[in-house]
Amino acid sequence: MVVHRGRWTLRDRAENVMRAVPVTVAPGTAALTVRLDYPRADGVLDLGCVGPAGFRGWSGGVRDGYTVAADWATPGYLPGELEPGEWHVLLRLHRVPPQGLDFEVTATTSTSPPAPPPAPEAPPRPERPPRRAVPEVDGRRWLAGDLHAHTVHSDGAQTIDELAALAVSRRLDFLAVTDHNTVSHHPWLADAGRRYGITLVPGQEVTTDRGHANVFGPVGWVDFRQPPDEWLATAERAGGLMSINHPLSGDCAWRQPVTTRTRFVEVWHSSWWDRTWGAPLAWAQAWRPDVVPIGGSDYHRPGADALPGAPTTWVLTDGDPGDEAAVREALGAGRTAISAGPDAPLLLRLGDELLALDADGALLGYPDGSHRVVRGDRCLLPAGDGLHVLESHRMEVIALCS
16 A cells, blocks of 8 residues: 655646646556545546556546456456556645645545446336427438536536436437546447447547546547647547537636647537527637537536536537437538427528528528528528527527538
């Protein structure tokens, strides 16, 4: 057992927000268990792990410890053989008070693997409500989904199975699981998706003190300690996509410098509760004129967040709707629309036309600033180039379409 004690100060945080505490792992070690203690009422320390071969897990500020073993690991961490050598307990000094923050890290290694905790019982597969009737476009199909949700693999409260069951009950066809700074959930997604009849897209929310970004696709772990340009390069090299998340959302707002701007922006986040406030649209259009809008509930737990699908992102897909790559291909092509929910008024592009569904009396705002009135529950209108906005008479955003 190794114990590290100390006090982090504001100067420590100013010099380097990321710190690493060394732990020696001897040959034949079967498990590493780490515990972090500090006065949580006074500050926040984020927790993670790297081994000699690289990343082994991250849990941010939600956990006070973890175990990594050959056959199992604490959610957020990667199971596997423990290579001998110097490992590091990662600490991010997220919030440090003026008086400093005392901490203690205890690392214990063992030659016999501990028993894994009992697996939670999987919920039954819910009855899927009927899908909304929306027209196909040249053989392509519109799918309803959510591109931002969390599980117990980071700071969410539900397992992957519980999240999948909830998303199905919400009439969603796909869901991106985007736990913070980890990919430990990725190996479980495909099987859970098949069990519950939903396409689960592997994602990760690259999370820093100066902004968050979602990376979609099985691209491997994206190192949040690197500059955001490297996040994007890592994603694109492996065929993935990256979006800027909730760019105007409080202390999670985007303040990172970049030289290459991704096309994808989470324009409609669940924190956009007053949609007469036009700043998210203005930010997105200033970011890139060809921005591809997406939406995300950022769901974490029942009763505390918007439910999955609030808002709903719609993608126009080719091929197998059960293939997460088809969802990513549609995103990459910019075939997206966003509504407040799976049953809310909707604006879809059908080639050179727009279809407004269940939006009688709304205003359709064009990229050039002009408007037309929507008449009827299924109204076809000419489309322009760029972002189209469906608005109420109060100028509240009802739906978006790229």
